[in-house]
Amino acid sequence: MAIDVLVVGGGGREHALAWKLKQSPRVGKLYVAPGNAGTANLAENVPIGVMEFEKLAAFAREKKVGLTIPGPDDAFVGGIVDVFKSHGLRVWGPTREAAQIEGSKAFAKQLMHETKIPTAEFGVFTTPHTALAHVRARGVPIVIKASGLALGKGVYVCRTVAEAEQAIQEIMVDRAHKGAGDEIVIEEYLDGPEISIHALTDGSAHILFPPSQDHKPALDGDQGKNTGGMGTIAPVPWVTTEMMAGIDSQVVAPTFEALEKRGTLFQGLLFPGLKVTLEGPKVLEYNARFGDPETQVYMRLLKTDVLDLFEASVDGTLDTVGRSIEWNRGFAVNVVIASGGYPDAYKTGFPVSGIMEAEQDEHVVVFHAGTKKENGILVTSGGRVLGVSAIGGTLKQALDRAYAAVDKIHFEGMHFRRDIGARSLS
Ligand SMILES: Nc1ncnc2c1ncn2[C@@H]1O[C@H](COP(=O)(O)OP(=O)(O)O)[C@@H](O)[C@H]1O
Ligand SMILES: [Mg+2]
Known part of the structure; x- marks a missing residue:
């Protein structure tokens, strides 16, 4: 039976989740609150803010939403899951208590220290x-x-x-x-390349997604200020199966055990950010939600119906469902196009052109982040504006497709990194 789904958030991550959910034969009506111009094309945008938990819950109850999927960190840390549960609503993700692992770096470091999880x-x-x-x-x-x-x-x-x-x-x-x-x-200070690990859990079993890599600094060659993320690749070709097994046994599994020992049930997505140092992988921080822009590449690679995964995580059936998860072969990349000046002050309201041309390549999907429609015209409305994603049999092919698509897109002041994934090509 189909269920209606509400995604909470308005960035590239939420567009990618909605894009994938839309493909599920079991998803009925799809709502995104507040969404962006991209989600408006495939779902119904609901003008309620991410932190307006009571309003969101009232909406979910009124529309008989069968599952709510929040995206952003501040929603989880602020207790959106607790509020929904208190209203008897079905919701995915960690409670406020569980999300402390992201909401307090001091707490996270203490937990890693006590559990002997490799970290700075x-x-x-x-x-x-x-x-x-x-x-x-x-x-x-x-x-x-x-x-x-x-x-x-x-x-x-x-x-x-x-x-x-x-x-x-x-x-x-x-x-x-x-x-x-x-x-x-x-x-x-830790030296070495960074990777993103995504572990989906139902509170007992967990599954690891393929490794991905974001590029945090604003400019090519990792120059400039840190941003929310300027582009991702997945999988990361030089991260071996053995390395992933080590990360599972030394980082992911002990983290869940440590939380359980404290009496904290963690359901949802645990996303440790790691540095691969000469001494091995070390944890930089934990996030308690999907990464943005990691989600954009994961949704391009995932073959399994993503609703199955969310429901298994909520219902405690990941042990069986997780075993049959399937990923497309090859690579996915996502190049972020940002407003001029981002991550510092930037202007918005510039018309965006070329998305249809970019998506003429069937391997390309453009995810919106900071966009809105103004008098029927697509304009910029945020720091990170678009994520141009592409898949390919090789990393090089995926990157070539993504950059060819990026070159068709235009808005005043746009900037993006030319070297996403470049270090992993050799
Ligand atoms: N110990 C460290 N050594 C080197 N670089 C670090 C270290 N901790 C963080 N960084 C850099 O800063 C970025 C942001 O740090 P992180 O702990 O992930 O915080 P947040 O994502 O909450 O801003 C990391 O992606 C990494 O590039
Ligand atoms: Mg981080």
Whole structure:
């Protein structure tokens, strides 16, 4: 029997989830709240904000929505799942308590420390004075992080003591990230390429998605400021099956065990960000939801009906359903096109052209992130505007297709990285 589904969020991740859900023969009506111009093409956008949990729950009840799938971190950390459950509504993802593993980096580091999960050495500080003393004792490079959610802007990789002092000033004294910076984590700098791991769980069994890789800095060659993510590839060709097995046994499984020991049931998606160092993979942080733009490549690769996976995660049947998960062969990539100036201040409202031309290649799907329709015209409305995804038999083929499609798209000031996946080609 078909069920109606509500996706909560309005970014590229939610467009990709809606795009894949739309292909399920078991999905009836599909709603996205608040959605974007891309989701409007395949679902009904609902003008309710991501953090308006009671309004969203009332909508889900009124429309007899059979499953709600929230996307964004702040929704989970804010307790959207708890609110839906308190209304007796079926909802996917971690509770507020379980999402603390993302919502508090201090909590996450403590859990990793106690569980001996490989991660950077660290200290937790609540005053600028003790934080500064630690930086001076440790020296640079060093990494300073606001413990709470900070829109992906709370991490400072510091190469000089002056930079570190500035970071502590911004986070703790100027309160640039408000309460998220009341506690800070200062950690050892780790060198090496980054990978994203996605583990779907029902609270008992879990399955690993193929490894993916995001590119955080704004500019080619990993230059410029960190962003929400400028592009992804999956799978990552140099991540071996053995490496994935090691990550499962040394990171993913022990994390779930440690949460269980604390009496915390984690259902949903655990996404550890890792650095592959000379000493092996080490955890940078945990996210308690799908990555954006990782989701865009996963949805292009996934063969299995994604509703089956969400329902198995909610119903506790992942043990059997997970075993039959199927992925398309080959590679998927997603190149993010951002507004000029992003991740700093940027202007919006510029008309976007060329998406239809880009999608003329059947291997290409353009996911919207910061877009909206204004008087019938598609215009930019956010920092990350589009994700141009492509699949291919080889990574090179997928990248060539994606970049050929990117070149057909235009809006004033647009910028994107030319080197997504380039390091994995050799
Ligand atoms: N210990 C570290 N060593 C080197 N780089 C780091 C370290 N911690 C974080 N980074 C860099 O900063 C980025 C953001 O850090 P992360 O902990 O993932 O926070 P968030 O995603 O919440 O902003 C990472 O993707 C990585 O590039
Ligand atoms: Mg991160």
